[in-house]
Amino acid sequence: xxLMEILLIIIPSTLLWAAPLIFTGLGGNxxxxxxxxxxxxEGLMVIGAFTAIxxxxxxxxxxxxxxxxxxxxxxxxxxxxxxxxxxxASITFRADQTVSGVAIxxxxxxxxxxxxxxxxxxxxxxxxxxxxxxxDIPILSDIPVIGDLFFSNxxxxxxxxxxxxxxxxxxxxxxxxxxRLRAVGxxxxxxxxxxxxxxxxxxxxxxxxxxxxxxGGGVYAQAISSDFGHATISGQGFMALAALxxxxxxxxxxxxxxxxxxxxxxxxxxxxxxxxxxxxxxVYLLIAPYVLTILALTGFIGRADAPKASxxxxxxxxx
Amino acid sequence: MSxxxxxxxxxxxxxxxxxxxxxxxxxxxxxxxxxxxxALWSGAFGExxxxxxxxxxxxxxxxxxxxxxxxxxxxxxxxxxxxxxxxGWLAAVxxxxxxxxxxFIHLPLAVLAAAVAGGLWAFLPGLLKARFRVHEVIVTxxxxxxxxxxxxxxxxxxxxxxSGDRTEKIHATASLRxxxxxxxxxxxxxxxxxxxxxxxxxxxWFLLEKTTRGFELRSVGFNQHASQYSGMNVNKNIVLSxxxxxxxxxxxxxxxxxxxxxxxxxxxxxxxxxFDGIAVALLGGNAAFGVILAAILFGALKVGSLNMPLESGxxxxxxxxxxxxxVFFVAASYMIRIxxxxxxxxxxx
Numbered sequence: 001x002x003l004m005e006i007l008l009i010i011i012p013s014t015l016l017w018a019a020p021l022i023f024t025g026l027g028g029n030x031x032x033x034x035x036x037x038x039x040x041x042e043g044l045m046v047i048g049a050f051t052a053i054x055x056x057x058x059x060x061x062x063x064x065x066x067x068x069x070x071x072x073x074x075x076x077x078x079x080x081x082x083x084x085x086x087x088x089a090s091i092t093f094r095a096d097q098t099v100s101g102v103a104i105x106x107x108x109x110x111x112x113x114x115x116x117x118x119x120x121x122x123x124x125x126x127x128x129x130x131x132x133x134x135x136d137i138p139i140l141s142d143i144p145v146i147g148d149l150f151f152s153n154x155x156x157x158x159x160x161x162x163x164x165x166x167x168x169x170x171x172x173x174x175x176x177x178x179x180r181l182r183a184v185g186x187x188x189x190x191x192x193x194x195x196x197x198x199x200x201x202x203x204x205x206x207x208x209x210x211x212x213x214x215x216g217g218g219v220y221a222q223a224i225s226s227d228f229g230h231a232t233i234s235g236q237g238f239m240a241l242a243a244l245x246x247x248x249x250x251x252x253x254x255x256x257x258x259x260x261x262x263x264x265x266x267x268x269x270x271x272x273x274x275x276x277x278x279x280x281x282x283v284y285l286l287i288a289p290y291v292l293t294i295l296a297l298t299g300f301i302g303r304a305d306a307p308k309a310s311x312x313x314x315x316x317x318x319x
Numbered sequence: 320m321s322x323x324x325x326x327x328x329x330x331x332x333x334x335x336x337x338x339x340x341x342x343x344x345x346x347x348x349x350x351x352x353x354x355x356x357x358a359l360w361s362g363a364f365g366e367x368x369x370x371x372x373x374x375x376x377x378x379x380x381x382x383x384x385x386x387x388x389x390x391x392x393x394x395x396x397x398x399x400x401x402x403x404x405x406x407g408w409l410a411a412v413x414x415x416x417x418x419x420x421x422x423f424i425h426l427p428l429a430v431l432a433a434a435v436a437g438g439l440w441a442f443l444p445g446l447l448k449a450r451f452r453v454h455e456v457i458v459t460x461x462x463x464x465x466x467x468x469x470x471x472x473x474x475x476x477x478x479x480x481x482s483g484d485r486t487e488k489i490h491a492t493a494s495l496r497x498x499x500x501x502x503x504x505x506x507x508x509x510x511x512x513x514x515x516x517x518x519x520x521x522x523x524w525f526l527l528e529k530t531t532r533g534f535e536l537r538s539v540g541f542n543q544h545a546s547q548y549s550g551m552n553v554n555k556n557i558v559l560s561x562x563x564x565x566x567x568x569x570x571x572x573x574x575x576x577x578x579x580x581x582x583x584x585x586x587x588x589x590x591x592x593x594f595d596g597i598a599v600a601l602l603g604g605n606a607a608f609g610v611i612l613a614a615i616l617f618g619a620l621k622v623g624s625l626n627m628p629l630e631s632g633x634x635x636x637x638x639x640x641x642x643x644x645x646v647f648f649v650a651a652s653y654m655i656r657i658x659x660x661x662x663x664x665x666x667x668x
Contacts, residue, residue: 037456039398039456039460085647088651089647089650089651093651093653093654094651094653095647095650095651095652095653096396096650098396098398098456099597099601099646099649099650100647100650100651102398102594102597102646103643103644103646103647103650104643105594106594106598106639106642106643106646107640107643107644107647109639110636110637110638110639110640110642110643111636111640113634113636113639114344114348114634114636114637114639114640117634117636118348118634230588231587231588234587234588235464235588238460238461238463238464239464241457241460242461245457281472281476283468283469283471283472286468287464287465287468287469290461290462290464290465291461291465293457293461294447294453294458294461294462297447297451297453297454297457297458298447298451298453299451306454
């Protein structure tokens with residue numbers, strides 16, 4: 001097997017697995033930059049995946065080829081609505097943000113499976129007919145070598161994810177909104193003094209994280225799993241959280257980390273068919289994202305520091 | 320209303336609110352709520368077999384709850400109970416399979432192995448917290464996944480039984496199973512582990528409330544700087560607290576490995592006991608006795624829920640929703656406090 005052939009397998013697969021992580025990680029980025037820890041990303045992905053699959057199954061006869069994209073919008077809305085629970089608990093009612101996130105995770109999987117059984121009378125949905133499919137991107141795929149490697153046999157969603165990452169970076173670091181967002185997460189009292197509505201900013205940030213987490217789940221469900229059951233989302237949200245930390249709370253860093261974790265995930269799945277990897281136990285690839293995140297936090301790979309006020313409820317007038 | 324009474328009433332109100340919302344969900348979905356709850360009750364206490372199963376489920380819940388609660392009391396959030404539990408499970412089963420010893424050595428050794436494994440798995444987050452100020456929540460989450468994949472790999476690679484994705488059965492000398500309890504409860508899987516769980520709860524209460532070491536641990540949890548100033552070794556106490564928490568979690572794994580199942584299987588996902596432990600600890604107010612009560616409630620809900628689809632046609636996930644809602648309401652207890660303040664003020668007028 002030549003290097004070219006290997007790359008032709010690995011690159012599209014990496015992009016495929018990275019897309020949900022990028023979306024969800026960016027969602028976490030909004031929320032944590034505003035000072036709200038979001039352990040509930042996993043649960044938001046579950047809601048997104050569930051909504052996307054149910055919507056897809058219901059409307060694929062009406063919407064035709066546009067189904068997965070519209071379903072993705074539905075997933076986004078569902079994720080955003082669901083995340084309001086986390087916002088209300090952790091911002092207004094000053095709940096411990098980690099506990100509230102755990103509750104979101106428990107609630108989402110319970111609710112989603114409950115509804116699946118209610119709607120379909122069984123523990124798992126049918127397989128969707130209209131999933132995101134592999135395509136050759138027009139024009140770009142005609143470029144020699146690069147076109148074959150990066151733009152053939154791939155998914156639009158991966159490129160949307162990368163594009164969104166760049167937009168989020170611009171929003172976060174080049175706009176007044178982004179500056180306020182970061183101020184609220186670093187020093188909410190100073191931000192409040194300057195006239196920024198801390199509560200409103202945090203609500204917006206958490207809802208954005210829900211929307212992006214929902215998209216992440218919707219992409220995963222419609223591009224990778226194709227149905228919804230209890231194990232559809234198992235750890236993707238936490239891996240996105242890892243990507244967020246490994247990417248040092250910077251949207252482009254998150255994208256890079258998500259691509260890298262996607263690479264590790266796809267290697268752990270397809271590695272057995274590759275000549276020089278078949279002897280390496282896949283367990284090393286499976287645990288790589290988590291071990292690297294711990295190392296990054298410890299400071300062995302450039303120290304990762306969380307936004308200062310992250311995890312602390314803001315109580316007006318309290319010093 | 321006195322503070323003590325108010326602290327007691329919050330978990331009760333949270334449970335009631337959880338049940339109310341759960342009922343509303345059932346009514347909206349067109350299910351018969353009364354049938355569901357009566358199925359839940361008879362699934363937990365209707366027959367002696369079910370009650371045996373409830374106690375069986377309560378056993379790891381107590382230990383997982385103690386693990387979370389102990390860390391909480393000392394200012395740490397151990398969300399990695401799940402990982403420590405899995406590691407402890409495998410360690411106990413490994414000792415149970417690999418050695419051939421008389422029972423009075425074998426069983427304690429297997430339980431000890433689980434405790435040590437869980438403690439070691441929690442040692443690393445504790446050390447990183449103490450030494451590098453790395454937040455323990457993220458590290459323990461990551462360690463959960465490392466534990467999952469690593470134990471799966473070890474089972475497949477080093478301990479497989481002929482049937483494939485699980486280990487051999489442990490030797491009878493390492494088993495917690497109890498023919499006496501089994502006969503008493505119509506052959507449920509109830510085992511001796513419940514005594515270990517209760518002893519652990521007493522141990523936690525004694526350590527935290529009655530010893531100098533426990534005072535130091537709690538003190539570090541309340542205020543690191545004050546503790547440092549008064550001459551306590553903050554870093555040592557942080558590591559120690561995580562390790563003790565991990566020991567409880569490892570013991571919870573031993574309950575599953577030596578008692579309920581008698582083997583360790585390759586897992587597609589988490590057992591959920593570790594995360595339910597968070598719910599147990601929160602509802603139990605992070606106190607040893609409260610944890611036991613909360614574990615009984617959640618154990619009964621979990622086991623009873625299995626009867627709901629059979630008798631009333633309601634999916635058993637409803638109970639997961641209710642448990643999540645209870646966690647939610649306890650976490651947002653500020654909301655309950657506000658409402659209670661309003662009411663008590665009106666009462667004064």
